[in-house]
Amino acid sequence: MNSRVLFTVTLLPAVWFCSFTNVAQAQATPGSIQKETGQPDFPSLTEKAQSGDMKAEYLLGWSYMNGAGISQDYEEAASWYRKAAAQGSADAEFGLGYLYEQGKGVAQDYRQAVAYYTASAKQGHATAENNLASMYEHGQGVRKNLREAARWYRAAADQGEVTAQCNLASLYFRGQGVARDYAQAAKWFHAAAESGYPPAEDNLAWMYYTGTGVKLDYPEAAKWVQQAAVAGYAPAQVDLGYLYEQGKGVPLDYVSAYTWYKLAVAGGDDRGRERIKSLSRVMTQAQIRDASNRAAQFPGYRLPREGLSNSNGIRSSFVQRR
Numbered sequence: 001m002n003s004r005v006l007f008t009v010t011l012l013p014a015v016w017f018c019s020f021t022n023v024a025q026a027q028a029t030p031g032s033i034q035k036e037t038g039q040p041d042f043p044s045l046t047e048k049a050q051s052g053d054m055k056a057e058y059l060l061g062w063s064y065m066n067g068a069g070i071s072q073d074y075e076e077a078a079s080w081y082r083k084a085a086a087q088g089s090a091d092a093e094f095g096l097g098y099l100y101e102q103g104k105g106v107a108q109d110y111r112q113a114v115a116y117y118t119a120s121a122k123q124g125h126a127t128a129e130n131n132l133a134s135m136y137e138h139g140q141g142v143r144k145n146l147r148e149a150a151r152w153y154r155a156a157a158d159q160g161e162v163t164a165q166c167n168l169a170s171l172y173f174r175g176q177g178v179a180r181d182y183a184q185a186a187k188w189f190h191a192a193a194e195s196g197y198p199p200a201e202d203n204l205a206w207m208y209y210t211g212t213g214v215k216l217d218y219p220e221a222a223k224w225v226q227q228a229a230v231a232g233y234a235p236a237q238v239d240l241g242y243l244y245e246q247g248k249g250v251p252l253d254y255v256s257a258y259t260w261y262k263l264a265v266a267g268g269d270d271r272g273r274e275r276i277k278s279l280s281r282v283m284t285q286a287q288i289r290d291a292s293n294r295a296a297q298f299p300g301y302r303l304p305r306e307g308l309s310n311s312n313g314i315r316s317s318f319v320q321r322r
Contacts, residue, residue, distance in 0.1 A: 042063070042069065042070065045059060045060055045063070046060060049080060049083075052083075052087075054084050054087040054088070054089050054092075055084075055089075057080050057081075057083045057084035057087070057089070057092070058080070058081065058084040058089045058091050058092045058095070060080045061076070061077045061078070061079070061080030061081040061083075061084060061092060061095060062077070062091075062095065064076040064077040064080065065077035065081075065095060065099075073105075074099060074104040074105025074106075075105040075106075076105075077095070077099065077104075077105055078096065078099050078104075078105040078106050080092075081093075081095045081096045081099070082096060085116065085119070088123075090119075090120045090123035090124070090125040090128070091120075091125065093116045093117075093119045093120035093123075093125070093128065094116070094117065094120040094125050094127060094128040094131075096112075096116040097112075097113045097114075097115075097116035097117035097120060097128060097131065097132075098113070098131070100112040100113040100116060101113035101117075101131070101135075101140075101141075109141075110135065110140045110141025110142075111141045111142075112141075113135065113140075113141055114132065114135050114140075114141035114142045117131050117132040117135065118132055121152060121155070124155075124159070126155075126156045126159040126160070126161040126164070127156070127161060129152045129153075129155045129156035129159075129161070129164065130152070130153060130156040130161050130163055130164040130167065132152050133148075133149045133150070133151075133152035133153040133156065133164065133167065134149070134167070136148040136149040136152065137149035137167075137177075145177075146171070146176045146177030147177045147178075148177075149171070149177050150168065150171050150176075150177035150178045153167050153168040153171065154168055157188060157191070160191075160195070162191075162192040162195045162197040162200065163192075163197070165188045165189075165191045165192035165195075165197075165200065166188070166189065166192045166197060166199055166200045166203070168188050169184070169185045169186075169187075169188035169189040169192070169200070169203070170185070170203075172184040172185040172188065173185035173213075181213075182207070182212050182213030183213045183214075184213075185207070185213055186204065186207050186212075186213035186214045189203045189204040189207065190204055193224055193227075196227070196231070198227070198228035198231045198232075198233035198236060199228070199233065199235075201224045201225065201227050201228035201231075201233075201236065202224070202225055202228040202233060202235055202236040202239060204224050205220075205221040205222070205223075205224035205225035205228070205236070205239065206221070206239070206318065208220040208221035208224065209221035209225075209239075209248075209249075209318055217249075218243070218248045218249030219249045220249075221243070221248075221249050222240070222243050222248070222249030222250045223249075225239045225240045225243065225318075226240055226250075229260060229263075232267060232299075232300055233267075234263075234264045234267030234268050234269035234272075235264070235269055237260045237261070237263045237264035237267060237269065237272070238260070238261065238264045238269055238271050238272050238275065238318075239318040240260045241256075241257045241258070241259075241260035241261040241264065241272065241275060242257070242275065242318045243257075243318065244256040244257035244260065245257035245275070245279060254279060254282065254283050254287060254291075255283075255287050255290050255291045255294070256291075256294075257275075257279060258276060258279050258280070258283065258287070258288065258291035258292075259291040259292075259294040259295045259298075260272075261273075261275045261276045261279065262276060262291065262292060262295040263295050263298055266295070
């Protein structure tokens with residue numbers, strides 16, 4: 001699984017250990033080239049870019065990359081990024097790294113991706129640091145080096161990049177590239193969880209649930225897993241359902257448990273199916289109807305979770321810690 005952050009304002013892929021999708025922070029767009037609506041003023045932007053203005057070159061590439069007010073065109077994006085990168089734009093270097101990694105607008109080339117991510121990371125670009133770490137972690141375009149991966153994850157994590165914080169926490173948990181340290185794992189999961197990153201919230205909840213790196217605390221586990229579940233993170237919905245089924249950290253409530261299992265299944269986590277099957281044996285038909293109605297009213301119910309896959313994280317489920 002991937003532990004990279006994609007290009008600005010696109011969705012994140014499922015991350016290694018911390019599987020989820022999220023939106024990266026958009027780079028600020030100078031007001032001088034925006035209309036009052038917030039959309040880029042393309043005639044002015046293009047004129048500035050053609051005159052060699054580095055920021056305008058980058059922003060024009062960004063617009064083509066994201067189809068922001070103009071037809072999406074990865075080749076044009078790559079062309080303008082390349083011009084801005086030649087002038088030292090860290091954002092453009094990052095954008096080119098992503099395009100080469102994904103093979104969008106250019107032939108896929110991991111070595112080129114590493115080269116551009118490195119150039120951007122050396123300028124302190126947090127998402128480039130995270131993505132470069134992932135390349136080292138997986139040995140793509142560069143020899144696999146978990147210590148180097150940990151170094152770059154930490155650089156990004158120190159800047160508040162939540163995906164990197166979650167990835168770094170996972171390395172500490174596994175003892176890969178760094179000495180195994182559950183307390184450090186909990187620290188970095190907590191940092192990402194505080195920013196509202198559901199995979200980190202769910203992993204932090206597991207640590208409280210098992211007393212790993214922190215004091216065992218079922219109510220604290222329930223607090224964090226509920227935040228992730230409410231955000232629509234299916235693995236956390238399975239875990240929250242299990243807490244309600246067992247009455248750990250929350251009141252014993254089969255209807256709530258069934259509701260969260262049903263939501264998890266709708267969100268793509270099939271582990272909920274077995275829990276539903278087991279739980280339905282001890283519930284009345286009225287309770288099952290009530291739970292199904294509650295699930296149907298949940299925002300986004302039955303909508304596909306783009307890019308979501310089951311967590312390959314520090315554990316598979318609370319269910320396995322009976």
